[in-house]
Amino acid sequence: MQIKNICCIGAGYVGGPTMSVIANRCPDIKVNVVDKNEERINLWNDKNLENLPIYEPGLDKIISKCRGKNLFFSTNISENIAKADAVFISVNTPTKKRGIGAGQASDLKWVEVCAREVARFARGYTIVIEKSTLPVRTAEVIKKILDASISKECKDNQATYFDVLSNPEFLAEGTAIKDLEAPDRVLIGGERDEAILALSQVYRNWVPKEKILHTNIWSSELAKLSANAFLAQRISSINSIGALCEATGADVREVSRAIGSDKRIGSKFLDAGPGFGGSCFKKDILNLVYLSKYFGLKNVADFWEGVVTLNNWHQHRISQLVVKKLFGTVTGKKIYILGFAFKANTNDTRESAAITICKDLLEEGAILSIHDQKVKPHQISNDLGISENKEANALNENNNFELEGQWSFSEEIDNGFILADAVIVLTEWDVYSEINWVEMSKKMRAPAWVFDVRSIINQSEVKKAKLNFWRIGDGS
Ligand code: NAD
Numbered sequence: 509m510q511i512k513n514i515c516c517i518g519a520g521y522v523g524g525p526t527m528s529v530i531a532n533r534c535p536d537i538k539v540n541v542v543d544k545n546e547e548r549i550n551l552w553n554d555k556n557l558e559n560l561p562i563y564e565p566g567l568d569k570i571i572s573k574c575r576g577k578n579l580f581f582s583t584n585i586s587e588n589i590a591k592a593d594a595v596f597i598s599v600n601t602p603t604k605k606r607g608i609g610a611g612q613a614s615d616l617k618w619v620e621v622c623a624r625e626v627a628r629f630a631r632g633y634t635i636v637i638e639k640s641t642l643p644v645r646t647a648e649v650i651k652k653i654l655d656a657s658i659s660k661e662c663k664d665n666q667a668t669y670f671d672v673l674s675n676p677e678f679l680a681e682g683t684a685i686k687d688l689e690a691p692d693r694v695l696i697g698g699e700r701d702e703a704i705l706a707l708s709q710v711y712r713n714w715v716p717k718e719k720i721l722h723t724n725i726w727s728s729e730l731a732k733l734s735a736n737a738f739l740a741q742r743i744s745s746i747n748s749i750g751a752l753c754e755a756t757g758a759d760v761r762e763v764s765r766a767i768g769s770d771k772r773i774g775s776k777f778l779d780a781g782p783g784f785g786g787s788c789f790k791k792d793i794l795n796l797v798y799l800s801k802y803f804g805l806k807n808v809a810d811f812w813e814g815v816v817t818l819n820n821w822h823q824h825r826i827s828q829l830v831v832k833k834l835f836g837t838v839t840g841k842k843i844y845i846l847g848f849a850f851k852a853n854t855n856d857t858r859e860s861a862a863i864t865i866c867k868d869l870l871e872e873g874a875i876l877s878i879h880d881q882k883v884k885p886h887q888i889s890n891d892l893g894i895s896e897n898k899e900a901n902a903l904n905e906n907n908n909f910e911l912e913g914q915w916s917f918s919e920e921i922d923n924g925f926i927l928a929d930a931v932i933v934l935t936e937w938d939v940y941s942e943i944n945w946v947e948m949s950k951k952m953r954a955p956a957w958v959f960d961v962r963s964i965i966n967q968s969e970v971k972k973a974k975l976n977f978w979r980i981g982d983g984s
């Protein structure tokens with residue numbers, strides 16, 4: 509069996525880039541990406557590539573090459589499922605907000621809706637592929653829904669039958685295209701060789717054979733959750749050591765370099781920062797915690813829950829120490845936030861540490877000016893739950909108590925420095941490492957502070973500007 513027509517349900521951060529790369533690398537395969545969100549689909553079809561709904565370096569080039577040729581975005585879900593011989597499910601799987609497992613288990617309602625839609629509209633043999641990150645044994649649920657539809661009806665006299673595969677995605681935002689073009693591995697979990705082989709053939713168009721791993725379906729589902737848990741655990745580990753560095757006179761960058769030189773440990777994911785954000789780490793670990801508890805493994809659950817607990821504590825630790833350094837109060841003081849995305853090179857703010865830190869500071873009465881290279885002000889309003897107040901940009905020299913707890917967006921990097929008491933670097937956008945501190949310090953209100961939570965600022969330049977300087981994990 510050869511896959512010739514793909515339908516991907518979910519045109520998000522995973523569905524969009526993944527299908528674009530498949531379309532680019534497999535010109536003989538027609539790829540239809542569908543979504544129920546019409547606004548998002550319109551943006552994917554926008555002539556102006558600046559308006560694509562997600563920002564990923566290199567994505568615009570692929571879209572301009574493939575869109576309208578073998579890559580299509582639409583809201584026509586039923587028709588595209590019917591035409592497909594492989595359907596990827598790439599919808600969101602957030603943490604459940606209510607009911608059994610609330611706060612930990614994944615909410616699978618959208619995955620189930622997709623399974624029912626595939627069951628209803630598929631024609632002939634169809635491979636259904638889990639691309640979303642899912643709890644172990646979700647494939648069983650999908651298969652049951654699909655199989656129930658077969659026994660109910662014989663559609664257009666075509667025998668419909670299904671295979672379900674797990675093919676989790678390991679891309680990281682900001683480097684999605686690079687990760688998809690040259691993956692460390694492609695993981696395919698399944699039961700029947702025919703289906704596994706058919707999907708492997710798609711990836712074989714550009715991925716070397718030895719990088720395509722075949723496992724049973726449950727190992728594949730669990731490997732995805734475990735990979736994210738291991739990565740997040742490293743960040744909590746280094747952030748915990750960073751706090752200890754600050755207390756003891758050590759430097760977390762030096763500690764990272766020393767421990768990362770050990771080949772058994774490795775150097776990646778050892779950068780101390782404001783705490784991990786992103787839509788997945790927290791949700792996937794909590795899912796692992798839930799699964800462990802469900803299977804009676806309380807010690808396993810406690811171990812992984814600690815990774816999230818430390819991350820939460822760490823984010824609040826940053827805001828608390830800013831308040832402490834600013835003479836114990838930030839009420840009516842202007843603080844300039846550099847970076848709101850959860851990491852550089854993305855416009856995604858989901859679970860960004862900046863949200864927690866900004867909320868804490870607003871609660872303390874600070875007046876925030878916020879800059880980001882790609883995040884739009886309306887997104888920040890949604891995340892903070894407070895609308896932008898443009899007046900929060902125009903402060904008096906002395907007393908601005910009437911603007912307490914307000915924030916405004918700074919379109920130009922330079923403007924946000926005006927009368928700021930402190931600057932906090934929360935996202936590692938390249939442009940922030942090029943700031944002329946001597947010039948900017950002239951705009952700020954002395955005695956002013958620079959808090960570098962990403963270790964990207966040139967310390968000697970800041971000191972030359974006679975600004976107070978604090979850096980994550982620096983106890984010197
Ligand atoms: P997303 O929220 O950006 O996109 C999901 C899309 O699915 C949305 O546009 C939504 O409208 C659509 N959708 C939901 N239900 C639908 C339905 N029934 N029919 C049609 N469309 C529907 O999410 P994402 O970041 O792309 O994540 C998707 C999955 O991939 C999650 O399980 C996530 O854990 C996993 N994942 C994400 C990343 C990442 O970097 N974001 C990386 C690897 C894995």
Ligand code: UGA
Pocket residue numbers: 641677678679680681682736739743776777778779780781782783784785786787788789850851852
């Ligand atoms: C992460 C994983 O890296 C991907 O493999 C996975 O596919 C994806 O989650 C997912 O399942 O969603 P992503 O969240 O996009 O990717 O980005 P990361 O580069 O992992 O960064 C996550 C967070 O950790 C960011 O807030 C980042 O700033 C932070 N981080 C990362 C650090 O604080 N220190 C580091 O050393 C690395």
